[in-house]
Amino acid sequence: MKDTFKHKGLRQQLVAVVKDKGIKDEQVLKAIGKIPRHLFMDSGFLDHAYQDKAFPIAANQTISQPYTVAFQSELLNIKNGDKVLEIGTGSGYQTAVLCELGAKVYSIERQLELFKITSKFLPKLGYRAKKLIFGDGYKGLKEEAPFDSIIVTAGAPFVPKPLLSQLAIGGRLVIPVGDDIQIMTLFIRKGPKEFEKHEFGEFRFVPLLEDKN
Numbered sequence: 528m529k530d531t532f533k534h535k536g537l538r539q540q541l542v543a544v545v546k547d548k549g550i551k552d553e554q555v556l557k558a559i560g561k562i563p564r565h566l567f568m569d570s571g572f573l574d575h576a577y578q579d580k581a582f583p584i585a586a587n588q589t590i591s592q593p594y595t596v597a598f599q600s601e602l603l604n605i606k607n608g609d610k611v612l613e614i615g616t617g618s619g620y621q622t623a624v625l626c627e628l629g630a631k632v633y634s635i636e637r638q639l640e641l642f643k644i645t646s647k648f649l650p651k652l653g654y655r656a657k658k659l660i661f662g663d664g665y666k667g668l669k670e671e672a673p674f675d676s677i678i679v680t681a682g683a684p685f686v687p688k689p690l691l692s693q694l695a696i697g698g699r700l701v702i703p704v705g706d707d708i709q710i711m712t713l714f715i716r717k718g719p720k721e722f723e724k725h726e727f728g729e730f731r732f733v734p735l736l737e738d739k740n
């Protein structure tokens with residue numbers, strides 16, 4: 528698990544790329560500049576780690592593109608100590624970003640293989656989520672609700688109701704919605720039954736699947 532000057536240099540270039548594409552949140556940029564993304568991928572793929580691209584990980588899944596991670600993180604508007612639910616732990620890279628932003632993170636993954644790998648790996652890097660859960664993100668995590676923010680890192684064919692109902696008043700849900708192509712969507716809970724909706728253009732994610740394996 529090496530993090531060399533070369534990696535650090537490449538990471539600063541990646542920060543510049545993401546900034547150039549429009550990310551302004553300094554805390555988010557700082558997190559991208561700090562987290563050794565190459566360690567979240569198989570070592571054979573070192574050359575790809577600091578390009579602004581999604582990349583295959585275990586169980587046919589992907590580590591999201593850094594710009595997408597930054598974009599979703601910026602929309603969450605996290606404050607230190609916020610309780611945040613992530614759906615789709617995957618490699619744990621987005622989880623690490625949330626930790627760097629000072630969130631108390633709960634993250635759900637439905638692929639057992641990824642859940643096991645990432646549960647072992649994140650603490651080794653010093654990232655301690657409140658809870659990593661093997662389960663179905665469509666249901667959210669009722670026992671820990673309400674959340675200040677919820678982030679979905681897979682393409683959702685529709686907006687799961689439990690996720691909206693598990694938001695605190697003032698809370699934010701960031702979710703890519705759609706089948707082949709997704710529209711990045713932000714819901715802000717204004718009242719018990721009142722939600723404000725904002726849309727932010729097209730993204731592409733692996734699908735949010737029902738029924739865990």
Ligand code: SAH
Pocket residue numbers: 588589590591614615616617618619620621622635636637638641662663664665680681733734735736737738
């Ligand atoms: N945040 C991840 C992105 C991984 S890709 C990262 O930074 O690497 C999306 C992840 O969502 C995959 O790991 C996939 O297995 C998971 N996923 C898909 N459907 C799910 C569901 N219903 N509940 C929880 N996780 C799910």
